[in-house]
Amino acid sequence: MATIEECRAALEKLSDTLRGADGDVRAAAALDRTVSCHVTDLDVTFTGRLTGGRIEVDDTHPGPPRDRAQIRLAMSGDDLVALVDGELNFAKAWASGRVRLEASLVDLFRLRKLL
Template identity: 45%
Template sequence: MATQSECELALRSLAQRLDDVPLDLRRKYVVTRTLACRVPDLDVVFLARLDDGGIEQLRCSQGPDTAGAQVRLAADSDDLLLLIAGELSPPAAWATGRLKVEASVLDLLKLRTLL
């Protein structure tokens, strides 16, 4: 099982990858959204805000509450690290129940284009 710190570091690296996407593409595909990534085996939720400036205000909260987020993801800590490292395909993880997603189809398509 990965640690909370490892998950946070991985999410920050994902935020950095998004920062590296050209601004014109971010403006084209990013709509301001609140994000929540629940990590059930650690009983934590990482919350953030996504806009054309990137992923901002990343913070960690204890417990399972993701109700206020517009885009909600859930994955165990090891799977989260594999997903962010590109070693686990998001569609395959979703199809096998290793990744749970609650978001509009349009949001998912736009995020997939960017990442």
């Protein structure tokens, strides 16, 4: 089972990847939105902001998200690490329910370029 530190490192790696992206991916990552990522097996939530083409994690707290972020993710820690490492396909994980993504329809349309 992934640790909180491994999950935080995965989010940092994802942020670095987004910052270095080009084209459509860069445009999709250019959103300015609040973000939460609930790691279900650790029952911890990372909160922050997608801004400037990167994810800035501001806080970590126990339990589910306290506030409703504009982009909300939920998954196990192992799935988060596997997604970021390219070992788990996001679309398949989302379709099977292993990963939950909630956002407005407009944001989902833009975010599809990241997937």
